[in-house]
Amino acid sequence: MNGSIATKFKKSIMFLFKILIVVTAVGLYIGGFKIWYEAPRLMFKDNYVIGVVYLLVFYTLSYSYGAYRIGILRLRELVYSFSLALVIANFTGYSQLSLMLHRFIAVGPMLLLTFAQVLAGTLLYIAANAVYFAINPARDALAILANPEDDERVLRKFLSESKRYRIVQYCHESDGDAAVQSAMDGQPLVLMLGHGRPEFRSMVIRHCYETDKRLLMVPNVDEIFVHSAVRCQIDDIPAFLFRGHQMSSEQKLIKRAIDIVGSAAALIALSPLMLLAALLVRLHDGGPEFYRQTRVTEGGRPFQLYKFRTMVQNAETNGAEMASSHDGRVTPVGRWLRMLRLDELPQLFNILKGDMSIVGPRPERPELIEQYCRQYPEFRYRLKVKAGLTGYAQVFGRYNTLFEDKLKLDLLYIQHFSLIFDFYLIISTVKVLFMPSSSAGVEEKDPGGKRA
Known part of the structure; x- marks a missing residue:
């Protein structure tokens, strides 16, 4: 056969x-x-x-x-x-x-x-x-490394998929093109984990194409942008048409109508649950039920985001600080609200007001955006669309997914936006609500290099 x-x-x-x-x-x-x-x-x-x-x-x-x-x-x-x-x-x-x-x-x-x-x-x-x-037994694979710190994190994820991939050989970009090509010739599957130099990536891609090797690679941000390009032809010259994200007027109108109808219906249906959550927060320590915080949405516009308060009062007297696993500032009631994602429900008012959309990148704080952009200039591209209650990164990433990977997921959403994709993400959100890994605390390094 x-x-x-x-x-x-x-x-x-x-x-x-x-x-x-x-x-x-x-x-x-x-x-x-x-x-x-x-x-x-x-x-x-x-x-x-x-x-x-x-x-x-x-x-x-x-x-x-x-x-x-x-x-x-x-x-x-x-x-x-x-x-x-x-x-x-x-x-x-x-x-x-x-x-x-x-x-x-x-x-x-x-x-x-x-x-x-x-x-x-x-x-x-x-x-x-x-x-x-x-x-379909596990395929023998060659893992090509470039950046030791980042590649080790990705490598751990591949090693956990032992039924699909069996990494039997490793090589590094610094070994030289000839040695890497020789290593690729000996294995049926090549895993390119790190980004490496553009010339090196090009060599690996070309060699796998020439020798009919399977290549599984982790994309960089530029490759995500080009992935949405449209094939076209200028006379007898093949070309790719690449353009930045821009919703049509019809898409904007329909998306806004869905936001209004969806958030209004959800507020009516969930009002008993929201009243119960507000009551529990108030009874716990007598403090305010809601927590307001400045976040940034489309075009860099700041707005006041609403959430149920899950931390002790005056939790950020020393300035902005990301929540972490077993954060002592989180109240017992707040821990349950976070686990069940009920603390996010007041954002339905933000959606109704037009500050947010049902689907979009997670809204971030102005001071954190400045910090992120210093290390990842591409982060500002997330502001091409409204922030969302749910989104690609929220559904397919975890709360403790590395920041750079969340950014890639958000950019994939922006570049491949469609109303059908929005509907798919809304349906998929129900699935992750009850998955413990999706609400785990932050364990990654933030762009500033501190443990979050």
């Missing part, structure tokens, strides 16, 4: 597993619905509509949460993504059926159905994961 046929066969096997996961989840739902919930007053078309709506909701959520990225995400995250999509889809189905029957239907059968779906899905994921790594 040649390489092309083998690759197609492997993809077909995994595609069948993905189909089986969807069919199992939807099939169990339809079966449970017919056994426990089908009512004589519902027409055939009603049953059809219920099934189609459930399929669309479940598949959209499960796909957005990465439930079909078998072999890429860890098994526990696959099961978590699948289960979260099921819970939301089942709740939607329960609500839909209750509205159609004009009464609250029994909850017990739906809970039993959800448990059966999760159990069946977990077993399928265990089997799919085992099959994936059986037919």
Whole structure:
């Protein structure tokens, strides 16, 4: 079996597993619905509509949460993504059926159905994961290093993916082009971890292309910008059209309308929870419920950001200081609010006012922006769009993700902006709300070189 046929066969096997996961989840739902919930007053078309709506909701959520990225995400995250999509889809189905029957239907059968779906899905994921790594064993890889301090951090992440990559050889940019090329010839996969000199990067890319090597590289900021270029042609000359981010008038109007409707609806729906949070903050130490802080949004414009107060009063008498893990200034109530992300809810007022958007880079403080720009001049490009309550870096990074990596994620969002991408990030935000790693304290070095 040649390489092309083998690759197609492997993809077909995994595609069948993905189909089986969807069919199992939807099939169990339809079966449970017919056994426990089908009512004589519902027409055939009603049953059809219920099934189609459930399929669309479940598949959209499960796909957005990465439930079909078998072999890429860890098994526990696959099961978590699948289960979260099921819970939301089942709740939607329960609500839909209750509205159609004009009464609250029994909850017990739906809970039993959800448990059966999760159990069946977990077993399928265990089997799919085992099959994936059986037919796709870890690839031997060469790791090319450039900057020891930064590369070590990236290297640790690759080493944690031992089922996908098996680093069997290392070389360094300082070894020279000939030695690095010789090392690349001996391995099927090349990992270029650091940025290095442009000439060296170009040599590695060209050599991998010439020898049909797989190359996995960590991009620098300039490569992120060029990645959004459009292919074009000037007479008989091939060219790339690169332009800075600029939303169209229609996009700005639609995005603002979504912000207004979304924040207003969320404020109404979450008002009981927000009132409870405010009451707990007040009862704890008698201090103010809200905390106001100057942040910066689109175009460098400062605004007053609203949050529930999570620290003791006068927590920054010695000036601005980033929060860290086990920060003694955080109150017991505040720790719970941070863990559940409830402290961010008052920012819905900022969105309604127009200071922020639902999706965008995290708003930063003016003094920190000045500090960041001294080490990373590209940081100012984040100010091309409004700050957001959620965003690419918030969803796909962690709270303790290195600052430079968060910046790259924000720039990727800006360069590839679309309303569909915004919708995807909004859906994906639900997934990270309940993941402990997404709310961990800062452990990185800040641009000033101090521990945050």
